[in-house]
Amino acid sequence: MTSHVVLGLGGCVDYELKLSSPVLNRLVGEYRIHHAELTSSVTVTTERELVISILSYLDKGGGGEHFVASSECLSAFAGRFPKRTTLGGTSVRAAMEMSRLGVPSTLHLVSLNDIVRRLLPADCDYICSGDQDTLYPHLIVQYDQGMRVRAGDIDIRAPFPNRLIYVNDPANESMLLSDELGSSLRDARVFLISGFNAVRDRRTLDLRLSALRDHMRRLPAEVVVYYEDAGFHEPGLSQRVRDALVEVIDIYGLNEDELQAHLGHAVDLLSVAEVARALESLRALISVPTLVVHTKYWSAAFGERAGEYAESLNEGIVIASTRYCHGDAYTNHHDELMRNRQRRTESVEFAAALESRMGGAVRCLPGFDLDVAAPTTVGLGDAFVGGFLAALAQGGSGGRRGT
Template identity: 65%
Template structure:
């Protein structure tokens, strides 16, 4: 049995075009498309053109938010990307988590639904992966980063981003289909850790139900002591989120999500530094998603919530350390960078919050504060994926329920 077979990461992956927004290009687009400030309050439900894409992006920049969307027009993605300096990377929660694990010296096996020359060039040499597709496919995702303080002024628009963040725009038939390999079950029979992600890209209800049923059948071969981690995401068809939970929740040990997904589910904003508001949010979330352990990762802190929360403290902290290391060092991060970052100060307000939340909720919560970081050019892409990779690094080979 190969060591990689102990950690199976799925279910999809992609090539990313990463870029950082600049005010001059955005202002030119606002002017040429005649975009008005009022449009940002009700962005298009379907992104079907580059103009729609710009309106959607500006709405997020104005509030410093992050998100993910299906784009009906694939050419709009490449047209927009070509207006900026951009680079080609690999994305998807499972792929980025696997890349981190490789840097930490922890082997894993990746289940992919699309492969091409970029994958072969950028995946770790000697890494283990298996692909459900029968031929090469290429459906790049647009990953948009913006800095805190990005100021855009054109027409009647005058906005400044209050936070740095990232946006994901997708037109990807391979991940929409999410074909599973026939041998996934046999691979899972040897696994101690299984990561599930990627169903958020699917758009056909019948096909989704078929894939979920097939995955459940494959998961029957998981060892009883394996840990199954499910990472949530923004669903291109929002109603599908409930279908996925209904199909898989009884087989999930740890259910992870970020602050954007939390607030979407609750239908309200949550003050992430208010122990009372977060406690109420966790109570409401646990009724909607009654997983044994909920993991919530935010820019201020991350936590595990559930009866066995304390046993995941080290995993939560490892996730925070690795995400913070990526924030500072980007794709060039090393294990040594992570060890150095671990020694830095935590955010004062986050330390106060974590203590107060523990006083309020007791042993059902284990919260770790984020780091105090002042970075001129932070990396905002892949932080959640890197958190997942860090979390899994702490439990790989030591699965428990």
């Protein structure tokens, strides 16, 4: 029997676009942007500031998520490129990946419209806190490795492919919880918490966290609660979420960008010594039973019963890698081919060395050797979560409750 999975807390419609050098070169010239202005900390209120933000990330090959004060500048920028309309939010993308794997779920949404109704898989039930249809598209910007922007005194080339998320979304910013959430949790075996990164007001966040804790009192004792981190629109609120939920989280997941943001410094992801120190430091900051870190080179579980999550780690890697290569169009055949693909040599060596150094406290699996001309960089972390939770739901591993 398939376990009951509840995925929350928000969701959205995404406008996905891929950057092109000619358009960015032209915008750099039109807006007279200089290299000295390229900083990821820029406030985004105009299209010029949006371009500066994108270029600062492209220069480093980084990914991120930002609040944008003007929805008009998002629309203006999106109008310069061909775009796809898809569904987004960690919980929604995870649900769609789980559906492919034959694992149904129930979603908690804060915004609903005809696009969502049309694109959600038939086996995804949902509840929604909104009392009327709303549409606040998120801008998802992809760029390929090697993409070059050369205009004025700017000459940069992306060292890695990645994606950026720009948001002006009152529904997710409010993150109102449905009165039905508690009853939907009564029979849950797995519960995903995500989306609080969009909340920008401290009082609103505290109210939502308190309400969530109340709903979670309905959870059965054997449930596994998985929290997936994200780029907070107000970085100072991240700690508030951790403080409120740390006692009721079994697994805390995050990617390499979020890992380094928490630590405040870069980490060489193929240095055993640096990663071991990073995991220990992260555990000191986030005191949960198990940390799960997913990166482009490897994915690892660190903490209590880490070895029990090997199958889930592997499924997360397979699904995220298949999406990286084939995007939304991948089939079960692509999935099976990925499972038999060769792993990256340096990642295999790293994973073995990290486990040897840290012992049973860590389980690390290497990523695949992938060489794709035009990879999909949108939703990879969400796909990992979907694969991880699908394996968890089908195999099961008991949680603990502190509500």
